[in-house]
Amino acid sequence: MKNVDKGTVVRTVLLFIALVNQTLMMCGKSVLPISEDQINTLADALYMAGSAAFTIVTSLIAWFKNNYVTEKGKQQKDVLQQKGLTK
Structure with a gap:
């Protein structure tokens, strides 16, 4: 894990959040009010x-x-x- 680029980690985390958010929205759930x-x-x-x-x-x-x-x-x-x- 020492050689992992910080930008890659940030982009991966943001992608994961976006995918979770999109999945919740497709199920009719609102993450934000x-x-x-x-x-x-x-x-x-x-x-x-x-x-x-x-x-x-x-x-x-x-x-x-x-x-x-x-x-x-x-x-x-x-x-x-x-x-x-x-x-």
Whole structure:
């Protein structure tokens, strides 16, 4: 047991807890005193936050990748223009 990675132990314990929790939920038992309305409200909030984060991140990536915003990018654009490779 001396050579066991701490991260592996933590992940294994968390996996075990998740599996026990999932099994209890499938049997209709609630591990935490949370109502279905609270779960739905939380799920809606998480969906909205996740959707907003996804939109923001993909927008920033698309903007950055498709525009010459860095100094290196501006140099690349100049070279492309000199070679007649841009519109």
